[in-house]
Amino acid sequence: MNEALWALGRGTGVVALALLSLSVVLGIVHRSGRPLPGLPRFSVTLVHRDVSLLGAVFTLIHVIALFFDPQAQLNLVDFILPFLGTANPFWLGLGTVASDVLVALILTGLLRRSVGFRVFRFVHWFAYAMWPIALLHSFGDGTDSAAAWFNVVAVLCVAAVASAVIWRLTTGFVEFKKLRTGELP
Amino acid sequence: MSALRNELRRELRRESALLHIDWTACDGRGLCTELLPELLQRDEWGYPLSLGYGSNVPVPRALMDAAQDAVALCPRQALRMLGR
Ligand code: SF4
Numbered sequence: 377m378n379e380a381l382w383a384l385g386r387g388t389g390v391v392a393l394a395l396l397s398l399s400v401v402l403g404i405v406h407r408s409g410r411p412l413p414g415l416p417r418f419s420v421t422l423v424h425r426d427v428s429l430l431g432a433v434f435t436l437i438h439v440i441a442l443f444f445d446p447q448a449q450l451n452l453v454d455f456i457l458p459f460l461g462t463a464n465p466f467w468l469g470l471g472t473v474a475s476d477v478l479v480a481l482i483l484t485g486l487l488r489r490s491v492g493f494r495v496f497r498f499v500h501w502f503a504y505a506m507w508p509i510a511l512l513h514s515f516g517d518g519t520d521s522a523a524a525w526f527n528v529v530a531v532l533c534v535a536a537v538a539s540a541v542i543w544r545l546t547t548g549f550v551e552f553k554k555l556r557t558g559e560l561p
Numbered sequence: 562m563s564a565l566r567n568e569l570r571r572e573l574r575r576e577s578a579l580l581h582i583d584w585t586a587c588d589g590r591g592l593c594t595e596l597l598p599e600l601l602q603r604d605e606w607g608y609p610l611s612l613g614y615g616s617n618v619p620v621p622r623a624l625m626d627a628a629q630d631a632v633a634l635c636p637r638q639a640l641r642m643l644g645r
Contacts, residue, residue: 406636409590409607418592418634493586493638552589552607 378445385442386519388434390529393514395431396478397533400507402427403500404540409551425485432482435475467516474510477502507537577619579643580628582609584616586639593631593640599624617643 402424411417439455442448449462456476458469484491484499511533520526543549580600582593589607600618601609611618620628620642632640 409588411595416595417590418595418630421592421634421636489633489638551591556589556606 378447381441381445382447385438385445385448388438388441389514389518390520390526392431392434392438393510394529394533395427395434396507396510397537399424399428399431400503400537401540403503404544407544408549428482428485432478435478439475464517467513470509470513471517474506474513477506477509481506504541577621578625578628579617580620580631581641581643582616582618583639583641584608586637587635588637588639590636592634592636596627596631596634597624600628 402420405412406417406420406424409417412420415423439450443450443452443455450468451460451462454461454468454472456472458472458476459465461468461472480499481503484496488496511530515521515530518526521530548554580597587608589603589609591603591607591609594601594603594609597620600620601611604610628642632642
């Protein structure tokens with residue numbers, strides 16, 4: 377049973393990292409105002425939302441499985457307050473910070489119309505902080521962080537998010553940007 | 562005559578709702594123009610454009626669902642239905 381919980385906790389953590397990376401990339405594509413091949417703009421938004429929610433579900437299973445696993449030595453307080461853990465308090469704390477931010481992102485995302493656009497956007501910027509924190513947590517706290525397969529997954533995640541962020545910073549990022557600022561494409 | 566015209570106008574109102582576009586919030590991301598191609602075109606800068614109407618676009622009943630989707634999905638919360 378413990379073996380199973382341990383495996384579940386680790387596996388879901390890696391899947392959550394991959395899903396949240398994909399979510400960041402989709403969020404950036406959405407922000408560009410561009411469709412993807414075969415995916416119109418409104419679908420990009422919906423897939424971004426669904427992948428994020430799925431990432432949150434995997435994060436939840438990850439946390440719960442490790443809570444019931446004696447090896448991880450998780451306390452209830454580690455669900456909410458970072459850096460108070462028994463084992464690896466710093467690296468575990470990063471996971472707590474990331475999941476706290478994730479909860480805020482999900483809540484303001486789903487209640488977007490009630491909280492208003494400004495609050496939503498302010499909180500949503502923290503996605504760019506959440507992702508590297510979650511990545512560091514998976515490297516620092518992850519049992520598999522030395523394993524080759526984990527490094528392949530991590531490199532793919534980093535490559536995808538890094539290229540999306542770099543694209544985000546280029547001038548041609550937003551559709552119609554060149555036209556709107558008066559330059560010719 | 563005017564009674565008939567009023568009757569027609571009321572009929573039209575019953576048949577359609579108004580989709581309001583808040584231009585100060587809209588960023589021309591084009592989700593609404595994808596969801597309501599029958600109602601909205603895209604101008605050359607990517608902003609929605611409804612020929613013949615300004616900020617309040619009548620939505621026929623058949624397009625109400627699509628209009629509601631557009632309201633829900635507009636990334637800038639620039640759209641709303643005007644209450645009837
Ligand atoms: S979806 Fe919203 S922001 Fe995008 S073009 Fe339509 S009204 Fe403007």
